[in-house]
Amino acid sequence: MSNSKSETGPRLGEFVAMMALMTSLVAMSIDTMLPALSDIGAELGVQRVNDNQLVVTMLFLGLAVGQLFYGALSDTIGRKRAIYLGYAVFFAGSLLAIFAVSFPMMLAGRLLQGLGVAGPRGVSMALIRDRFQGSAMAQVMSFISVIFILVPIIAPTLGQAILLVADWRAIFIALFVMGVISLLWFALRQPETLPPARRAPFSIRRIARALHEVLGNPVALGYTLMAGLISGALQGYLTSAQQIFQFQYGLGTLFPLIFAINALSLGMASFVNGRVVMRYGMRTLLQKALLALCTLSILLVGVVLATHGQPPLALLMVILLPTFFCVGILFGNMNSMAMEPLGHIAGVGAAVVGSLSTLVATPLGAGIGQAYNGTLVPLALGFATFALGALVLMRWAEGARPAYRGPQPAE
Numbered sequence: 001m002s003n004s005k006s007e008t009g010p011r012l013g014e015f016v017a018m019m020a021l022m023t024s025l026v027a028m029s030i031d032t033m034l035p036a037l038s039d040i041g042a043e044l045g046v047q048r049v050n051d052n053q054l055v056v057t058m059l060f061l062g063l064a065v066g067q068l069f070y071g072a073l074s075d076t077i078g079r080k081r082a083i084y085l086g087y088a089v090f091f092a093g094s095l096l097a098i099f100a101v102s103f104p105m106m107l108a109g110r111l112l113q114g115l116g117v118a119g120p121r122g123v124s125m126a127l128i129r130d131r132f133q134g135s136a137m138a139q140v141m142s143f144i145s146v147i148f149i150l151v152p153i154i155a156p157t158l159g160q161a162i163l164l165v166a167d168w169r170a171i172f173i174a175l176f177v178m179g180v181i182s183l184l185w186f187a188l189r190q191p192e193t194l195p196p197a198r199r200a201p202f203s204i205r206r207i208a209r210a211l212h213e214v215l216g217n218p219v220a221l222g223y224t225l226m227a228g229l230i231s232g233a234l235q236g237y238l239t240s241a242q243q244i245f246q247f248q249y250g251l252g253t254l255f256p257l258i259f260a261i262n263a264l265s266l267g268m269a270s271f272v273n274g275r276v277v278m279r280y281g282m283r284t285l286l287q288k289a290l291l292a293l294c295t296l297s298i299l300l301v302g303v304v305l306a307t308h309g310q311p312p313l314a315l316l317m318v319i320l321l322p323t324f325f326c327v328g329i330l331f332g333n334m335n336s337m338a339m340e341p342l343g344h345i346a347g348v349g350a351a352v353v354g355s356l357s358t359l360v361a362t363p364l365g366a367g368i369g370q371a372y373n374g375t376l377v378p379l380a381l382g383f384a385t386f387a388l389g390a391l392v393l394m395r396w397a398e399g400a401r402p403a404y405r406g407p408q409p410a411e
Contacts, residue, residue: 009131010189016140018190019128020147021182022083022120025090027148029059029113029175031155034242035255036168043168044103051103053239053369057362058107060235062093062114063121064358068207070122071351076202079127080192086119087183094176098169113175120182122351130193142274149267156256164253210348214338214356222397223338224353228360229386229393230293230330235365236382240372248374249313258317265321269328282333287394289329294391296323297384300376309375316376323383330390337397 009015033040033055041052066086074082093112100106132140162170214220246255277285300319303311335353342349364386371378 009191009193012140014189015131016143018182018185019124019140020144021178022124022186023144024147024151025175025179025182026063026117026121027151028155028158028178029117030056030238031152031259032159032162032171032175033168034156034238034259035160035163035246035253036171037242038246039163039168040106041103044100044106046103049243050370050372053366053372054107055110056239057235057366057369058110059114059117060358060362060365062111062116063118064114064355064362066115066118067122067358068351068355070119071126071347072202072207074123074126074194075200075347078192078194078196078199079123079130080187080190082123083120083127083186084183086116086123087179088116089119090116090179091176092116094172094179097172098176120186122354126347127190127193145270145274149264149270152263153260153267156259160253160256206348207352210342210345210352211356213342213345214349214352217341218400219341219397220338220349220353222393222400223334224357225360226390226393226397227331227334227338227353227357229364229390230327230334231357231361232364233368233383233386234327235361236368236379239365239369240379243372244376244379248310248376258313261317262320262324266324266328266331269325270332273329273332277332282336283398285329286333286337289326289333290387290391290394293323293326293330294384294387296326297380297387301380301384304376304380309373309377311376 010018037052037055038049040046040055041049046052066089070082070086073085089112093109093114093116096109096112097106098109100109128137128140158174159171162174214224241259242255245251245258251258273285296319300323303315303319335350335357338353338357339350342353364382368378368382371382
C-alpha cells in the first residue's frame with residue numbers, strides 16, 4: 001500500500017523544498033533580525049537598550065496567538081485560503097516594519113508578522129498530513145527538520161551580511177521578498193488538499209473544549225507548562241544574545257558565528273533524538289536531559305557569580321554547548337508527551353498545546369531579557385529557575401499519570 005494519500009501536486013523533492021521554505025519563514029523572521037536590534041533601536045529613538053529586545057518578543061506573541069486559530073480555520077475554508085490569509089497578514093506587518101518611523105509602529109509590524117507566519121507554519125503541517133501518511137509522512141517531516149536545524153545557524157549571518165551593505169530595513173525587505181517567492185511557488189504548484197466535502201464549520205467552541213481538556217489533564221498541562229518554561233529560557237537567550245556577545249564580549253560582527261555554534265548544538269540534539277528515541281523512549285530521554293539541564297544551569301550560575309557576571313568566553317561556551325544540547329533533546333519530546341493523552345483531539349490539541357506553551361514562554365523570556373544588566377546573571381538565574389521549575393512540573397505530571405485516565409474519545 002502506498003504511503004502517499006494523494007498523487008496531486010509537485011513531486012516529493014519539490015514539495016519538501018516548498019514546505020521547508022514556507023515553514024522556515026518563522027526562524028528567518030526571528031534570527032535575521034538579531035544583529036540589527038541595536039541599529040533599529042538607535043534609529044527609532046529607543047531610550048532603554050533592553051527595549052530593543054521587544055522586536056523579537058512581539059513576533060513570538062503574534063505567533064502564540066495565531067497558531068491557535070489557523071488550523072481550525074483551514075478545516076473550514078481550505079488549506080490554501082488559510083495560508084493565503086497568513087501571508088497577507090505577514091506582508092502587512094513587513095510593510096509596517098519597513099516603513100516604521102517610530103518604535104510602536106515597528107512593534108505593531110512585528111506583532112502582525114508573528115500573526116501572519118503562524119499561518120504557513122501551522123497549516124503546512126496539516127497539508128503534509130493531507131498528502132502523506134505512514135513512513136512517507138515521516139520521511140517528509142525528517143527532511144523538513146533538517147531545514148529547521150540549518151536556518152537558525154545561517155540566519156544571523158545572513159542578517160549581518162545584509163547590514164554590511166545596507167541598513168536594517170533591507171532585512172525586512174529580504175523577508176518580504178522571501179515571503180513573496182514562497183507564496184508564488186505554493187500558489188502556482190500546490191493544489192488544494194482539503195476538498196469542500198471534507199471541510200467542517202469553524203468552531204470557537206471546539207478550541208475552547210480542547211483548551212479546557214488540556215487545563216484539566218495533569219499530564220497534558222504539566223508537560224505544556226514545562227515546554228513553556230524551557231522555551232522561556234531559550235527566548236530569554238534569543239532576546240539578550242546580541243547584547244551579550246556583540247557588546248558585553250565585544251565580538252561585533254563575529255556574533256553570528258557564536259550564535260551559529262550554539263544553534264548547531266541544539267540542532268544536533270534534535271538529530272540525535274530522532275535516532276535514539278525509539279530505543280530509549282521519550283520519557284527516559286526527557287528525564288535524563290532535564291536532570292542534566294538542571295545540573296548545567298546550576299553550574300552556570302556558580303561560574304557566573306564567581307566571575308562577577310562575565311566568565312571567559314571559552315568557559316561560557318563549554319557550559320552553553322551541552323546546555324543547548326539538552327534543550328534540543330527536551331524540545332524533541334516535551335510536546336509529544338503533552339499530546340500523549342490528547343490523541344482523540346490531535347489537531348486542535350496540538351494547536352492549543354503549542355499556543356499555550358508559547359504564551360507562557362513569551363513573558364518569561366521577555367523577563368530575562370529585560371533584566372539584562374550587562375552581566376550573565378539574569379540569563380543564568382533564568383535558566384536555573386526555569387529548569388528546576390520544569391523538573392517540578394515533570395514530577396507532578398508523572399505522579400498524576402497512574403491515577404488519571406483522562407477523558408475518553410467521543411463515540
